[in-house]
Structure formats: C-alpha cells, structure tokens
Amino acid sequence: MKKNLLNKKGFTIIEVLIVLAIAGLILLIVFMAVPALQRNSRNTQRNNDAASLGGAVNECVSAKNGLISACDSVAEMQGVGLDTNKLGQLTTVTVAASSPAMPAAGQVNNASIGFASKCNASGDAVVAAGNRSAVVLYRLESTGGDIPRCIEV
Numbered sequence: 001m002k003k004n005l006l007n008k009k010g011f012t013i014i015e016v017l018i019v020l021a022i023a024g025l026i027l028l029i030v031f032m033a034v035p036a037l038q039r040n041s042r043n044t045q046r047n048n049d050a051a052s053l054g055g056a057v058n059e060c061v062s063a064k065n066g067l068i069s070a071c072d073s074v075a076e077m078q079g080v081g082l083d084t085n086k087l088g089q090l091t092t093v094t095v096a097a098s099s100p101a102m103p104a105a106g107q108v109n110n111a112s113i114g115f116a117s118k119c120n121a122s123g124d125a126v127v128a129a130g131n132r133s134a135v136v137l138y139r140l141e142s143t144g145g146d147i148p149r150c151i152e153v
Contacts, residue, residue, distance in 0.1 A: 036143075042089055043140045046108070047149075049090040050136045053113060054153030056082035057134045068115045068134070072097055090138055099125045102137045105146050111138040119150035 059080045060071035071077060074084060074093050084093065090111040094100065100114030102124060117135045118128035125135045134153045139146040 039141045039143075042108075046089040046138060046140055049087045050111060050138050050149065050151055052082070052087065053077075053090065053093065053111060053136045054134075054151060056080060057113060057115075057136075057153050061134075069097075072115065099127050100135070100137055102148050102150075103139055105139070108139045108141050108146055111136055113137075119152050123148040123150045125150055 056077040057071060059082075060077045061068055063080050064070035064076075072095055074082070074095060078084065087093070089109055092107075092110040094110070094112050096112060096114040097116075098114060099117045100112035103110035103112060112125075113134065113136050114125050115134045116128060117125040118133055119135055120126050125137055136151050136153060138149050140149055141147075
C-alpha cells in the first residue's frame with residue numbers, strides 16, 4: 001500500500017493555483033502596459049505630423065517669396081507638397097491669420113496653424129512682430145488629460 005502512494009504522479013492543487021496566479025499577474029502587467037504604449041505611439045505620430053505642417057508652412061512661405069498671406073489656407077500648403085491624407089493623427093487642420101486658438105481639450109486630432117505668432121511659456125500662441133513667424137498648436141494625450149503643445153516654425 002505504501003508503494004502505491006509513492007508512485008502517484010501529477011500536480012497538487014496548490015501548484016496549479018500558484019501557476020495560475022503567476023500567469024494572471026503577467027497578463028495584468030501586459031494589459032496595463034499596452035494602452036500606454038499605444039498612446040505614446042499616437043503622440044509620436046502627432047509630433048511628426050506637427051513637424052510636417054511646420055515644414056509645409058516654411059516651404060509655402062519660401063515658395064511665395066516670403067509672403068505669409070499667400071499661405072493662409074491648407075490648400076495653399078498642399079500646393080507646395082503637404083499631403084493632408086498622409087497626416088496620421090492630426091486629421092483636422094485650421095489656419096489662422098494671426099494667433100490661432102489651441103484645439104479644445106479632448107480634440108487631440110486637431111491642429112491650428114497661425115502666422116505672425118510665437119509660442120509663449122504657457123504653450124499658447126501670441127501675436128508677434130515680424131511677418132515670417134508661424135506656430136503649430138496641437139494636443140498630446142496623457143493619463144491626466146490632454147497636454148497642449150506649441151511649436152514655432
């Protein structure tokens with residue numbers, strides 16, 4: 001009878017529960033990390049799209065001999081190579097003659113381009129002297145809400 005007890009093979013219920021607990025912790029960590037990775041990927045694309053918009057503004061102004069008023073629409077910038085269909089995250093772009101409005105909170109796919117503007121310390125655009133200055137305003141996602149961004153081009 002003692003021989004039969006020693007020859008039994010298999011897992012105890014404790015061993016199975018420990019393995020399930022470890023697998024559950026690994027899955028929990030993965031499911032918590034994936035949304036942050038996706039958010040960072042979208043923010044990187046938004047930064048790239050904003051840089052593309054800035055490049056299109058500079059290209060348009062150069063092509064129009066420094067005349068900013070000739071670049072006051074997305075259509076004008078498309079004429080110098082801006083392909084709005086290739087913007088991955090900034091899907092709505094508005095152009096303002098002077099200081100543009102920051103896209104509203106929650107509108108992370110919108111951007112505003114403003115001419116004769118500069119970025120101030122708080123991330124907003126202000127009217128600036130000089131007709132060759134321009135800004136791109138957009139928002140990035142974060143866990144605590146959207147973060148406003150202003151880049152000068």
